[in-house]
Amino acid sequence: MHTLEDLKLESPFTAELPGDPNASNTLRQVSGALYSFVDPTPTGTRPYLVAGSPAVAQLLGLDPRELRRPEFADVLSGNALLPNGAQPFAQTYGGHQFGSWAGQLGDGRAINLGAARGPDGQLWELQLKGAGMTPYSRRADGRAVMRSSLREFVASEAMHHLGVPTTRALALVGTGAEVVRDMFYNGNVRMEPGAVVCRVARSFVRFGSFQLPASRGGGDMPLVRLLADHVIRHHFPHLLGREDCYAAWLGEVAQRTGRLVAAWQAVGFCHGVLNTDNMSILGDTIDYGPYGLLERFDPSFTPNASDLGGLRYTFRNQPEICNWNVAQLANALLAAELMPLDAAEEAVGRYSEALTEAYQARMAAKLGLRAYDKGTAVSVLTAMHADGADFTNTFRALAAVDAEADAPGSIPPALQQALGPLEAEQAAEWGATLDAYRLRLQDEGMPTAERRALQDSANPAYIPRNALMQDAIAAAEAGSFDELHELMAVLERPYTLQPGAERFTHTERKVRMGVELLSCSS
Structure with missing residues (x-):
């Protein structure tokens, strides 16, 4: 070292x-x-x-x-x-x-x-x-x-x-x-x-590294090819020598981006500023500004105060926006004549394919299913949205459901704790949702221990909650870093329950300026 x-x-x-x-x-x-x-x-x-x-x-x-x-x-x-x-x-x-x-x-x-x-x-x-x-x-x-x-x-x-x-x-x-x-x-x-x-x-x-020279044209246009060659040489070397090298590369960028967005949606991450200059050519999350992880499940949530007028970068819009961003990258490569239009269109199409495949696999694991079932997923998410349930805690607690031993219409204690107090009508709706979920689990027949292990590996117990980070910020601004160090220690093992870490699992389910709703100011 x-x-x-x-x-x-x-x-x-x-x-x-x-x-x-x-x-x-x-x-x-x-x-x-x-x-x-x-x-x-x-x-x-x-x-x-x-x-x-x-x-x-x-x-x-x-x-x-x-x-x-x-x-x-x-x-x-x-x-x-x-x-x-x-x-x-x-x-x-x-x-x-x-x-x-x-x-x-x-x-x-x-x-x-x-x-x-x-x-x-x-x-x-x-x-x-x-x-x-x-x-x-x-x-x-x-x-x-x-x-x-x-x-x-x-x-x-x-x-x-x-x-x-x-x-x-x-x-x-x-x-x-x-x-x-x-x-x-x-x-x-x-x-x-x-x-x-x-x-x-x-x-x-x-x-955006490709977009700028492409937009200027003239003497800047060759920079697009030079940069593409550099990126391929260092990060996609298996494509070197192929006749369709640039189109194949764009296709892989699209796939990586699709898989990235699927991971975001699965853990409830909302980036907040998905401008094309904030999109990594390698399919990594980049530029953490006014991001937020869902607490109260609301598909229309945006953590960016500057986005409240148009709601362009809400949680539900991320898949569509990133598809649009990939298309803008393709336009820059087309301007530099690195591939024909039909090849670019086919490459961009790989985004949706990769997103769908990756999202369905992640969602199936979160629900404890071998194969994705849209009806089950929509039913659970609809119930969560109706009650403003905590996204992370509710999915984590679904592993407590026992398809064989639970009484019809019942809500397991762990899930009840995650949901909080429910009105009679809400409890009845959750009971019906869980009954349908139990039937789906019975149809699959996965052993309960195996299913729960799968769900615990897909549903974190701990995420970087906004209020927790705000506590760490306030302490750090006052010269104390213990709060940050304790938070980071817990977040290093997000899928493992840790004794004494209960305070990191619950925060208020509301949106507050300066906590859950932020600006691009840094």
């Missing part, structure tokens, strides 16, 4: 692709390039470690004990550079935001340090979010605050342990400096503690 001093960083992205010849860190339109070199901006204060991920450190071949060194916080805050590192850079890309083309966007608060090669040979890119301005910062300051950085750190690791493809997080570092923020853009300005989260991914290339 490496120390900080001998952790070597590589950068195939900057070594193989054209960059911005302008070395100044000034806000501008950047054309003919896919990135700009830019160093983090030191804070002039003493940074400190809030939390780190030993597991991610090991992915990088970094000795986890290095997390505790003062020098680690200096490097991960942007106050110092690794001695054996590649030159830091920010990527340029565009994107559709809330369905409208936004033009050039780029890494406005994220700076890539380079990539570390793990013990298995895998390259992992390290990116500091909140380490200062870049040429793409627009009207922002390039900094990030504790509340948003803590939420991203928690989500990155929690989603991994939930079995959802995601970027990871190596560390959360407080900068010791304060940042001016207006959380809901309503004139309520306040000073907030600054922070930097070190994000880790196999690649930070997005759909």
Whole structure:
């Protein structure tokens, strides 16, 4: 395992692709390039470690004990550079935001340090979010605050342990400096503690990375093919040499995206800002902003206050929106003439196929069924919606149903606890729903112990609930990190019941500004 001093960083992205010849860190339109070199901006204060991920450190071949060194916080805050590192850079890309083309966007608060090669040979890119301005910062300051950085750190690791493809997080570092923020853009300005989260991914290339040069055409258009070749060479090498290489690649991106969305829907994750610049080319969850995991089951839930007017990014809309996003990626590749239209259409069609297959498999497991049954799934979800039931707790408690021993119309105690107090009519409706569910379980004939083990492996007991994260944020802003560490310890084993962790399973079933309903402010 490496120390900080001998952790070597590589950068195939900057070594193989054209960059911005302008070395100044000034806000501008950047054309003919896919990135700009830019160093983090030191804070002039003493940074400190809030939390780190030993597991991610090991992915990088970094000795986890290095997390505790003062020098680690200096490097991960942007106050110092690794001695054996590649030159830091920010990527340029565009994107559709809330369905409208936004033009050039780029890494406005994220700076890539380079990539570390793990013990298995895998390259992992390290990116500091909140380490200062870049040429793409627009009207922002390039900094990030504790509340948003803590939420991203928690989500990155929690989603991994939930079995959802995601970027990871190596560390959360407080900068010791304060940042001016207006959380809901309503004139309520306040000073907030600054922070930097070190994000880790196999690649930070997005759909929008292809869209921007395609939208500009002319001398920028060749960048689409160059970037596609780079991504295929490093992440889809099995496609090299195929006559239909680009179409096959688009098809695999579509499939990965479909499987990702199926995983989101299965655990109740709502991203909140599914703009095309927030879509990973590898099918990983990326850019945790005003996300939220469903607590009260409401398919129309959005965690993004900016989305309340149009409700574009609600939980129920995610499958359709991501299909649209894949189509926008296809349009960029078509503009660069990387494939014919019929091949692109066929490739985009793989999204729906993969989504359906993956979602049905996950939902069958959540219900304890060998094969997906739409009627059973719709019946259970309808009952949950009618009562505003807790999505996670209700699915977890379904394993308590005994198809052979339960009395007709009864609700098992564990499920009753998850549902909370019910009116007589509600109880009767749940009894009827469960009777039909029991009949379906009897038809399948899976042994009860086997079924319950399947359900417990598909239905988490613990998720990063908004109120729990808000408690950790409040404590961290006050200088105490115990609440965050306790939460992270529980979230590392979300499918295993843990003694003494009962307080992490229940929160109020309502939507509160600043807790369940957030803004893009970070």
